[in-house]
Amino acid sequence: EVQLVESGGGLVQPGGSLRLSCAASGFTFSSSWMHWVRQAPGKGLVWVANINPDGSATNYADSVKGRFTISRDNAKNTLYLQMNSLRGEDTAVYYCATVVGGAAIYGAWGQGTLVTVSS
Amino acid sequence: DIVMTQSPDSLAVSLGERATINCKSSQSVLHSSYNKTYLVWYQQKPGQPPKLLIYWASTRESGVPDRFSGSGSATNFTLTISSLQAEDVAVYYCQQCYSLPYTFGQGTKLEIK
Numbered sequence: 001e002v003q004l005v006e007s008g009g010g011l012v013q014p015g016g017s018l019r020l021s022c023a024a025s026g027f028t029f030s031s032s033w034m035h036w037v038r039q040a041p042g043k044g045l046v047w048v049a050n051i052n053p054d055g056s057a058t059n060y061a062d063s064v065k066g067r068f069t070i071s072r073d074n075a076k077n078t079l080y081l082q083m084n085s086l087r088g089e090d091t092a093v094y095y096c097a098t099v100v101g102g103a104a105i106y107g108a109w110g111q112g113t114l115v116t117v118s119s
Numbered sequence: 120d121i122v123m124t125q126s127p128d129s130l131a132v133s134l135g136e137r138a139t140i141n142c143k144s145s146q147s148v149l150h151s152s153y154n155k156t157y158l159v160w161y162q163q164k165p166g167q168p169p170k171l172l173i174y175w176a177s178t179r180e181s182g183v184p185d186r187f188s189g190s191g192s193a194t195n196f197t198l199t200i201s202s203l204q205a206e207d208v209a210v211y212y213c214q215q216c217y218s219l220p221y222t223f224g225q226g227t228k229l230e231i232k
Binding site: 035044045046047059061062095100101103104105106107109110111112 | 159168171219221
Protein backbone atom coordinates (compact mmCIF):
# COMPACT_ATOMS: atom_id res chain seq x y z
CA GLU A 1 0.00 0.00 0.00
CA VAL A 2 1.32 3.42 -0.95
CA GLN A 3 1.95 5.63 2.07
CA LEU A 4 3.05 9.24 2.15
CA VAL A 5 3.58 10.91 5.52
CA GLU A 6 4.36 14.61 5.71
CA SER A 7 5.99 16.33 8.66
CA GLY A 8 7.70 19.57 9.55
CA GLY A 9 4.80 22.00 9.47
CA GLY A 10 4.13 24.54 12.17
CA LEU A 11 3.93 28.21 13.05
CA VAL A 12 6.64 30.46 11.62
CA GLN A 13 7.05 34.22 11.47
CA PRO A 14 7.00 36.10 8.16
CA GLY A 15 10.43 35.96 6.60
CA GLY A 16 11.24 32.71 8.38
CA SER A 17 12.11 29.27 7.06
CA LEU A 18 10.76 25.76 7.40
CA ARG A 19 11.62 22.39 5.90
CA LEU A 20 8.89 19.90 5.15
CA SER A 21 9.53 16.19 4.76
CA CYS A 22 7.48 13.46 3.12
CA ALA A 23 8.34 9.86 3.97
CA ALA A 24 7.29 7.44 1.25
CA SER A 25 6.67 3.71 1.32
CA GLY A 26 4.82 1.02 -0.59
CA PHE A 27 6.11 1.93 -4.05
CA THR A 28 9.38 2.44 -5.87
CA PHE A 29 10.12 5.97 -4.70
CA SER A 30 13.37 6.25 -6.69
CA SER A 31 11.44 5.75 -9.96
CA SER A 32 8.65 8.22 -9.23
CA TRP A 33 8.08 11.87 -9.97
CA MET A 34 7.01 13.61 -6.79
CA HIS A 35 5.01 16.79 -6.29
CA TRP A 36 4.00 19.24 -3.59
CA VAL A 37 0.49 20.70 -3.69
CA ARG A 38 -0.87 23.17 -1.16
CA GLN A 39 -4.29 24.26 0.03
CA ALA A 40 -4.88 27.48 1.94
CA PRO A 41 -7.55 27.22 4.66
CA GLY A 42 -10.97 26.97 3.03
CA LYS A 43 -9.50 27.40 -0.44
CA GLY A 44 -8.67 25.26 -3.46
CA LEU A 45 -5.69 23.20 -4.52
CA VAL A 46 -2.53 24.80 -5.90
CA TRP A 47 0.43 23.00 -7.42
CA VAL A 48 3.72 24.11 -5.84
CA ALA A 49 6.63 22.11 -7.24
CA ASN A 50 7.76 18.80 -8.69
CA ILE A 51 10.95 16.81 -9.01
CA ASN A 52 12.00 13.99 -11.32
CA PRO A 53 13.04 10.55 -10.05
CA ASP A 54 16.80 11.19 -9.75
CA GLY A 55 16.40 14.76 -8.53
CA SER A 56 18.10 16.35 -11.51
CA ALA A 57 15.08 18.31 -12.70
CA THR A 58 12.70 20.51 -10.75
CA ASN A 59 9.85 22.89 -11.53
CA TYR A 60 8.15 25.54 -9.41
CA ALA A 61 5.06 27.69 -9.37
CA ASP A 62 5.89 31.33 -10.00
CA SER A 63 4.58 32.22 -6.54
CA VAL A 64 7.34 30.20 -4.82
CA LYS A 65 10.18 30.33 -7.34
CA GLY A 66 13.39 31.55 -5.75
CA ARG A 67 12.05 30.96 -2.21
CA PHE A 68 11.22 27.24 -2.13
CA THR A 69 13.46 24.31 -3.02
CA ILE A 70 12.22 20.79 -3.66
CA SER A 71 14.66 17.92 -3.19
CA ARG A 72 14.73 14.22 -2.46
CA ASP A 73 16.85 11.52 -0.86
CA ASN A 74 16.16 8.26 -2.65
CA ALA A 75 18.25 6.30 -0.13
CA LYS A 76 15.85 7.45 2.58
CA ASN A 77 12.69 7.39 0.44
CA THR A 78 12.05 10.97 1.48
CA LEU A 79 10.93 14.11 -0.32
CA TYR A 80 11.66 17.59 1.01
CA LEU A 81 10.45 21.14 0.57
CA GLN A 82 12.73 23.85 1.91
CA MET A 83 10.70 27.03 2.33
CA ASN A 84 12.49 30.34 2.86
CA SER A 85 11.31 33.96 3.05
CA LEU A 86 7.88 32.77 4.06
CA ARG A 87 4.87 35.06 3.62
CA GLY A 88 1.38 35.08 5.01
CA GLU A 89 0.03 33.83 1.70
CA ASP A 90 2.11 30.67 2.10
CA THR A 91 -0.15 29.60 4.96
CA ALA A 92 -1.65 26.31 3.83
CA VAL A 93 -1.79 22.58 4.24
CA TYR A 94 1.05 21.15 2.18
CA TYR A 95 0.50 17.75 0.57
CA CYS A 96 3.07 15.56 -1.09
CA ALA A 97 1.75 13.41 -3.89
CA THR A 98 2.96 10.79 -6.27
CA VAL A 99 1.77 10.32 -9.80
CA VAL A 100 0.34 7.61 -12.02
CA GLY A 101 0.01 7.18 -15.73
CA GLY A 102 3.22 8.98 -16.60
CA ALA A 103 1.60 12.37 -16.05
CA ALA A 104 0.78 14.68 -13.15
CA ILE A 105 -2.15 12.53 -12.11
CA TYR A 106 -2.05 12.38 -8.35
CA GLY A 107 -2.79 8.78 -7.48
CA ALA A 108 -1.70 9.02 -3.87
CA TRP A 109 -1.56 11.89 -1.40
CA GLY A 110 -0.25 12.29 2.10
CA GLN A 111 -2.48 13.58 4.88
CA GLY A 112 -0.81 16.97 4.69
CA THR A 113 1.07 19.20 7.10
CA LEU A 114 -0.13 22.66 8.10
CA VAL A 115 2.18 25.63 7.71
CA THR A 116 1.05 28.85 9.36
CA VAL A 117 2.96 32.05 8.64
CA SER A 118 2.04 34.68 11.18
CA SER A 119 3.62 37.07 13.65
CA ASP B 120 -1.14 29.25 -17.58
CA ILE B 121 -4.20 27.13 -18.33
CA VAL B 122 -7.17 28.42 -16.36
CA MET B 123 -9.66 25.81 -15.16
CA THR B 124 -13.18 27.03 -14.43
CA GLN B 125 -15.76 24.83 -12.76
CA SER B 126 -19.51 25.31 -12.62
CA PRO B 127 -21.47 25.53 -10.51
CA ASP B 128 -19.55 26.56 -7.37
CA SER B 129 -22.03 24.58 -5.29
CA LEU B 130 -24.72 22.07 -6.00
CA ALA B 131 -27.48 20.44 -3.95
CA VAL B 132 -28.95 17.19 -5.26
CA SER B 133 -31.42 14.74 -3.78
CA LEU B 134 -30.28 11.26 -2.84
CA GLY B 135 -30.56 8.93 -5.81
CA GLU B 136 -30.63 11.77 -8.31
CA ARG B 137 -28.00 12.71 -10.89
CA ALA B 138 -25.30 15.28 -10.14
CA THR B 139 -23.40 17.01 -12.92
CA ILE B 140 -20.31 19.17 -12.51
CA ASN B 141 -18.74 21.05 -15.39
CA CYS B 142 -15.15 22.07 -15.99
CA LYS B 143 -13.80 24.29 -18.74
CA SER B 144 -10.16 24.81 -19.63
CA SER B 145 -8.84 28.00 -21.21
CA GLN B 146 -7.06 25.96 -23.86
CA SER B 147 -7.23 22.44 -25.15
CA VAL B 148 -5.74 19.74 -22.93
CA LEU B 149 -5.88 17.12 -25.66
CA HIS B 150 -2.38 15.90 -26.46
CA SER B 151 -2.69 14.91 -30.09
CA SER B 152 0.62 13.03 -30.16
CA TYR B 153 -0.51 10.66 -27.43
CA ASN B 154 -4.23 10.88 -28.23
CA LYS B 155 -4.92 11.49 -24.55
CA THR B 156 -6.87 14.19 -22.79
CA TYR B 157 -4.97 15.47 -19.77
CA LEU B 158 -7.91 16.14 -17.50
CA VAL B 159 -8.35 14.71 -14.00
CA TRP B 160 -11.13 14.73 -11.39
CA TYR B 161 -10.65 14.49 -7.61
CA GLN B 162 -12.99 14.21 -4.66
CA GLN B 163 -12.10 15.83 -1.34
CA LYS B 164 -14.01 15.23 1.86
CA PRO B 165 -13.57 17.51 4.90
CA GLY B 166 -10.30 16.98 6.71
CA GLN B 167 -9.00 14.55 4.09
CA PRO B 168 -6.61 14.82 1.15
CA PRO B 169 -8.07 14.68 -2.34
CA LYS B 170 -8.85 11.30 -3.82
CA LEU B 171 -8.32 10.45 -7.47
CA LEU B 172 -11.59 9.62 -9.25
CA ILE B 173 -11.15 9.99 -13.00
CA TYR B 174 -8.13 10.54 -15.26
CA TRP B 175 -7.61 10.93 -19.01
CA ALA B 176 -11.02 12.69 -18.77
CA SER B 177 -12.99 9.43 -18.63
CA THR B 178 -10.92 6.60 -17.10
CA ARG B 179 -12.22 5.63 -13.69
CA GLU B 180 -9.56 4.93 -11.05
CA SER B 181 -9.54 1.42 -9.64
CA GLY B 182 -12.03 1.06 -6.78
CA VAL B 183 -14.10 4.11 -7.70
CA PRO B 184 -17.81 3.24 -7.92
CA ASP B 185 -19.22 3.10 -11.43
CA ARG B 186 -21.81 5.76 -10.61
CA PHE B 187 -18.93 8.21 -11.21
CA SER B 188 -18.19 8.94 -14.85
CA GLY B 189 -16.23 11.56 -16.76
CA SER B 190 -16.76 12.87 -20.25
CA GLY B 191 -15.80 15.67 -22.56
CA SER B 192 -12.98 16.65 -24.85
CA ALA B 193 -10.54 19.44 -25.66
CA THR B 194 -11.82 22.22 -23.38
CA ASN B 195 -15.18 21.15 -21.94
CA PHE B 196 -15.59 18.37 -19.42
CA THR B 197 -18.22 16.87 -17.16
CA LEU B 198 -18.18 14.75 -14.03
CA THR B 199 -21.44 12.88 -13.52
CA ILE B 200 -22.62 11.01 -10.48
CA SER B 201 -25.51 8.94 -11.75
CA SER B 202 -27.25 8.27 -8.45
CA LEU B 203 -26.10 10.41 -5.54
CA GLN B 204 -25.23 8.62 -2.32
CA ALA B 205 -24.78 10.24 1.09
CA GLU B 206 -21.06 9.45 1.04
CA ASP B 207 -20.61 11.50 -2.14
CA VAL B 208 -20.94 14.77 -0.22
CA ALA B 209 -17.60 16.44 -0.91
CA VAL B 210 -15.81 19.10 -2.92
CA TYR B 211 -14.88 18.04 -6.43
CA TYR B 212 -11.93 19.45 -8.36
CA CYS B 213 -10.86 19.17 -11.95
CA GLN B 214 -7.19 19.52 -12.86
CA GLN B 215 -5.23 19.79 -16.06
CA CYS B 216 -2.00 17.80 -16.23
CA TYR B 217 -1.23 18.94 -19.79
CA SER B 218 1.31 21.64 -19.05
CA LEU B 219 3.12 23.41 -16.24
CA PRO B 220 1.98 24.90 -14.01
CA TYR B 221 -0.57 22.19 -13.35
CA THR B 222 -3.78 23.96 -12.44
CA PHE B 223 -6.99 23.06 -10.68
CA GLY B 224 -10.53 24.34 -10.91
CA GLN B 225 -11.82 26.31 -7.94
CA GLY B 226 -13.86 23.35 -6.73
CA THR B 227 -17.56 22.46 -6.65
CA LYS B 228 -19.20 21.74 -3.31
CA LEU B 229 -21.75 18.97 -3.57
CA GLU B 230 -24.42 18.66 -0.89
CA ILE B 231 -27.60 16.71 -0.30
CA LYS B 232 -30.89 18.51 -0.98
